Structures are given as C-alpha cells and as structure tokens.
Amino acid sequence: MLKFYYNPRSPMARRVWRGLLEKGIEFEPILMKLNGDQIESEYLELNPFHHVPVIVDGDFRVIESLAILDYLEAKYPTPALLPKEPQALATVKMVQMVSSNELLPKVITLLFEKEDSPKYLQAKQHIDIILKFWSQTLGEKLYFGGDNLSLADIIAGTDISMLNSIDIGLSNYPRVNDWLQRLMQREVWQKTELTAAELEQFKRVFMILNNRKNRDK
Numbered sequence: 001m002l003k004f005y006y007n008p009r010s011p012m013a014r015r016v017w018r019g020l021l022e023k024g025i026e027f028e029p030i031l032m033k034l035n036g037d038q039i040e041s042e043y044l045e046l047n048p049f050h051h052v053p054v055i056v057d058g059d060f061r062v063i064e065s066l067a068i069l070d071y072l073e074a075k076y077p078t079p080a081l082l083p084k085e086p087q088a089l090a091t092v093k094m095v096q097m098v099s100s101n102e103l104l105p106k107v108i109t110l111l112f113e114k115e116d117s118p119k120y121l122q123a124k125q126h127i128d129i130i131l132k133f134w135s136q137t138l139g140e141k142l143y144f145g146g147d148n149l150s151l152a153d154i155i156a157g158t159d160i161s162m163l164n165s166i167d168i169g170l171s172n173y174p175r176v177n178d179w180l181q182r183l184m185q186r187e188v189w190q191k192t193e194l195t196a197a198e199l200e201q202f203k204r205v206f207m208i209l210n211n212r213k214n215r216d217k
C-alpha cells in the first residue's frame with residue numbers, strides 16, 4: 001500500500017493528505033513528529049532535504065508536494081483533480097503557482113512578524129493583490145477549474161486557511177470567502193482542518209526549524 005509520510009500541521013503535507021482523501025486512495029499514514037525524526041538517516045534516504053510530505057509507492061518514492069499531487073493524478077485519474085480543457089487547466093496551474101510562490105511566503109510573514117512591522121504591512125498589501133486576482137479568476141465559478149474541485153482549490157484553500165487566526169477580512173472578497181466556505185463544508189476538509197491549538201503548535205515547530213536553518217547557514 002502507498003505510504004504517506006506527513007505531519008498534519010504542515011500545510012505542504014495537508015495539501016497531499018487532502019488530495020489522497022478527495023481521490024479516495026488507500027494509504028498508510030506515517031506520522032513524522034519533526035522533532036528530529038526527519039533528520040534520521042533512514043528518513044534522509046527518502047528525502048535528503050528532510051521535509052514532509054513524502055510518498056512511497058512500491059519501490060518508487062516522490063518528494064515535493066506539487067510533484068506528489070501530479071503523480072497521484074496521473075496514477076489515479078478518477079475523480080479527476082485536473083481539468084482537460086486547456087484554459088481551465090492553465091487556470092488551475094496558475095492558481096497553484098500563485099498560491100505556492102506568492103501567497104505562502106506572505107502567510108508565513110503574517111504568522112511571525114509583528115503587526116506594525118513594515119514586513120507585515122507589505123505582506124498584507126501583497127495578499128490583497130492575490131485575493132483580488134483570485135476573485136477575478138473565480139468569477140461566477142464554484143471552483144477555480146469550473147464546477148468541480150481541482151488541485152488549485154486544494155492548494156490555494158489549504159494555504160489561505162493558515163490565516164484563519166489572522167483577520168485578513170475575507171468578507172472584502174466575497175467570492176473568495178464563499179469559495180473557502182464551500183471547501184470547508186466538504187467532509188475531507190472538516191476532517192483535516194487545523195484547530196487553533198494545532199496552528200500554535202505549527203508556529204512553534206516552524207520557529208525551531210527556522211532557527212536551526214539560520215544557525216546552520
């Protein structure tokens with residue numbers, strides 16, 4: 001059976017977790033505590049960058065959340081999480097990249113910087129641009145790719161929900177707000193959403209890992 005190395009508090013791992021559950025793929029979850037277990041030699045053989053998520057499918061290993069989701073889509077095409085129509089597919093990929101490259105770094109800034117710091121204010125302005133772009137991209141559609149859930153929703157929805165504890169005023173972006181509510185009503189999302197306590201735990205672990213990374217530079 002496919003093995004899934006994860007930590008439920010990691011947004012990258014939660015993307016894949018949701019992908020697996022939405023597709024109804026059977027898997028064996030292997031919890032990584034990220035307390036040093038990720039730098040043990042056995043795990044480093046799977047992922048030399050000591051990150052979750054990782055999947056191992058027979059003798060094939062994949063690291064990097066986006067690559068894993070693409071592998072799962074190719075291997076388990078039903079239900080499809082990537083549309084076939086060229087414009088819908090491009091939209092899904094575009095939102096996926098904007099979430100990973102533009103949003104997630106700013107989410108991290110909001111979680112860790114002081115509210116009156118220039119970095120925090122700059123991150124909020126950048127998130128405003130992203131949310132306006134997403135409102136426009138969603139238009140009247142239920143999901144980014146059309147009527148059905150796609151990888152864009154899984155990735156963007158998981159990344160933006162990290163901000164649950166911060167008032168970013170999603171009500172100013174009603175289409176994004178409705179879309180996120182729609183996602184949160186899904187059974188898989190309710191089962192995998194972070195509680196406030198888990199988010200605090202994530203912040204603590206992230207700080208420790210970040211300090212370690214800076215020390216090793």
Ligand SMILES: N[C@@H](CCC(=O)N[C@@H](CS)C(=O)NCC(=O)O)C(=O)O
Pocket residue numbers: 010011012013034038049050051052053063064065066209
């Ligand atoms: N680009 C990777 C990033 C994964 C990543 O940063 N994972 C973090 C948790 S969110 C981790 O495992 N950190 C442990 C460490 O750095 O030792 C992906 O998308 O899978």
